[in-house]
Amino acid sequence: MQHWRFGSHDLDLTDRGLIMGIVNVTPDSFSDGGRYLDTGRAVEHALALIAEGADILDIGGESTRPGAEPVEEAEELRRVLPVIRAVRSQTQTLISIDTMKAAVARAALDAGADIINDVTGLRGDAAMLRVAAASSAGIVVMHMTGTPQTMQANPHYDDVVTEVRSWFENRLQLLEKEGLPPERVVLDPGFGFGKTLEHNLTLMRELPQLSVSDRPLLVGVSRKSMIAKVLHSEAMEDRFWPTIALSAYAREHGARIVRVHDVKPNREALRMIEALLQAA
Ligand code: HH2
Secondary structure, three states, rough: OOOOEEOOEEEEEEOOOEEEEEOOOOOOOOOOOOOOOOOOHHHHHHHHHHOOOOOEEEEOOOOOOOOOOOOOHHHHHHHHHHHHHHHHHHOOOOOEEEEHHHHHHHHEEEEOOOEEOOEEEEEOOOHHHHHHHHHHOEEEOOOOOOOOOOOOOOOOOOOOOHHHHHHHHHHHHHHHHHHHHHHHHEEEOOOOOOOOOOOOOHHHOOHHOOOOOOOOOEEOOOHHHHHHHHHOOHHHHHHHHHHHHHHHHHHHOOOOOOEEOOHHHHHHHHHHHHHHHOOO
């Protein structure tokens, strides 16, 4: 059984996975930077993703691509809060805030967000764990070595699968000790965050080994450079179909949430794979 319980929600993900649609309110995100920096455009995009079938909107105001410039807290708030407020006033769809800053997470929850998605796994900001534990939000705990500024310098693991898995186990234990029960947490291997192509491919192939304590796994590979490296093409449009292939593979191998830019085709891939899994 795979349940994700937070706030008033009890999401049964055992047989049906979720699509997390990406809303980047940034000038510099790697695949769509600048397209939705304007509040109106971001809200329009968010509503379009809901119409395509997004179960969760992941709204972020700071790019985490390798080498991205950090964003001041006030600027990040200015980007995301109006979008969260506007989306919340128009829909009940779950909203996650993609941030590394505790103050942004707190303000986003107050504005109507339901989930904190922190790519540092609640390690980046010393206040984040307290904010997360004191809230009733769902929490995405992602694995990353270093920071977005340093992570791709020279990623090294003796055994990437074992190390990410034991990091998940330790993290869940520590969070529980700090008052954050595992049932509120989903785990994410952090594709592209302090990992080489080989590390990313190994983690994807060995996904079932990363399943810890029945916590749902979230996978974020949408349009990422691992695809460009395999296909020897830097063109962003060459990354759309391979993303769908990876979503299907991930769902077949146990992932329950996929974080994607292109909601409709990835959602269809999940439904198709789930039909196969249930027939088996
Ligand atoms: N990837 C990105 C951002 N946030 N969160 C989770 N949980 N997992 C991921 O894999 C993940 C994430 C990077 O993608 P994107 O938001 O499209 O780009 P950028 O960080 O440049 O805005």
